[in-house]
Amino acid sequence: MLDVRRLQVLRAVVTSGSVTAAAQHLGYTPSAVSQQLGVLERQAGTRLLARVGRGVRPTAAGRLLAEHAELISRQLAVAETALAELRAGRSGSLTLRYFASAGGPVVAPALAAFRAAHPGVRVTLRLDDPGESLDEVARGAVDAALVVRDPGDRMPGVESRQVAQDPFRAVLPRGHRLAGREELALADLAGEPWVTGEWPVGPCLRRVLDACAAAGFSPDLAVESEDYPTAQGFVAAGLGVAVVPALALGTPHPGVVSRPLSQGPGRPVCLAAAEATWELPTLATLESALRGALREAGAVDAC
Amino acid sequence: MLDVRRLQVLRAVVTSGSVTAAAQHLGYTPSAVSQQLGVLERQAGTRLLARVGRGVRPTAAGRLLAEHAELISRQLAVAETALAELRAGRSGSLTLRYFASAGGPVVAPALAAFRAAHPGVRVTLRLDDPGESLDEVARGAVDAALVVRDPGDRMPGVESRQVAQDPFRAVLPRGHRLAGREELALADLAGEPWVTGEWPVGPCLRRVLDACAAAGFSPDLAVESEDYPTAQGFVAAGLGVAVVPALALGTPHPGVVSRPLSQGPGRPVCLAAAEATWELPTLATLESALRGALREAGAVDAC
DNA sequence: GGCAACCGTTAAGCTGTCCTACATGCTCGA
């Protein structure tokens, strides 16, 4: 029933002691202030000011409402400072989903750098499938997701920015005939039996297969495992060779060696967030922290 | 910078989950809500809602502001209930000034009755000169004052209502020649030396002197004291007779007797308060409590 | 895959609010 704006007018009158002074303070004419007070008194159902001599003095109800107007004004100021804190990145929270092989070598150091820049922001991490992560970004369940994904693949409301290119490396059994080479080409592995580390076929493996097709062959997927450490085990056992993203190597299995692959651009690592979220300075900090951590972990900068 | 009204619109959207539902809830069209949100986003300097699919979802800043809007709304509700409490007389405070002879026999029982009716109201009492009390009522320093005063004497912004007529009584030394009479007339005391209980001459004594002049004589003010108990002591010592308001008798001095005076209307006892203050139910209760206490104390009802 | 329904947004137009300018009633000081 009461109008907040009019309450502020009342407060100005009560604190300044006169209608004229309050009007001058508010940048209005005394008439405007008087009219607002008249409406407020009708809303309140009580006299709020009483004329005394040439001026006015507040009644008990007027003093009461003026005090509460002070509280409301203070509450609004709290909201504004909270918003400013959020915009400045000094508060708030950030939830990030990431994919398995980025966990140890990338997310942990990136989070440390982020914490140094924004001590007041609480970061929530969770490992998840890339597809799931993107859905949750689109639904607003999380703020950002680190995914392997072509940044050109648009998703409505979600903007993905590539933060690194994770190069593929050839993983060979120790003592393999190609282990002596410093660098391999994809075609060198054409005749070998392959061990995969992704099942079902996801964006990483698809990218490798596409590169193989571009190189003119289709690899023999002899063994299909679900994760890269397992695949390294199969390679060490001599069941074949593997093509593994550098980040997914982790600490290499002692029975294998890895060599750079001259071909294949690697897999794109993207940071995905809702379009509005990209305005936050916290996300910018997170992005640069992730870029730095990825570079340290062996990925190359995105163009 | 932020507008409280628009914050409430944002809150409706965030809680209801869609612009259309919020508009329906607020009684507006979705267009109006959308426009208000656009202005609010410009004021906040940040996106507050992000489109997702056919609907919208709040950003971090939007959720933050919606929560604060909730707090502000709650604060406003507190103000409204506080005002309602005040108007209903269940809260607030009341400061009352009274004159000396009304203290014990009138104010104390009246306050007890008032407390029973309004347990939540804090009453502040203070003894003061009638003239001072009225000034403080006019200045708004106190809410009400119990004074001896002709209610016809207008004072700007202050409304005085007579609550009783305090009759004058003749006070004689025990064994005085007139002590045997049941009732005296003012003229009976014409030849006696008088003891006064008010100095300098105030409204009570002036009223008595006026009545004497109307009765055709001017009393011999032999002894002038500053208060009525002292005057009773002088009367008991045989220095003269006195004309004392009934309320001011208190517990009569053992050396004196008091007799009703057939003439003289008594002194008017008024409750004075600012005009706006008379709208409060607490003051109405106080008035009736004072009337009852005055009647009990021996004063007669005002016409 | 095309179509319809739904949602949010935008543009144009209008009504109501709110402020200004001016005049009045009132009080206080000279």
Added chain:
DNA sequence: TCGAGCATGTAGGACAGCTTAACGGTTGCC
């Protein structure tokens, strides 16, 4: 008693804010 100062009415105009109508985009159904 007159003039200054303050609060308050009244008439008028500017602006904010709502409504209607139209558009772009998305979802779900056929």
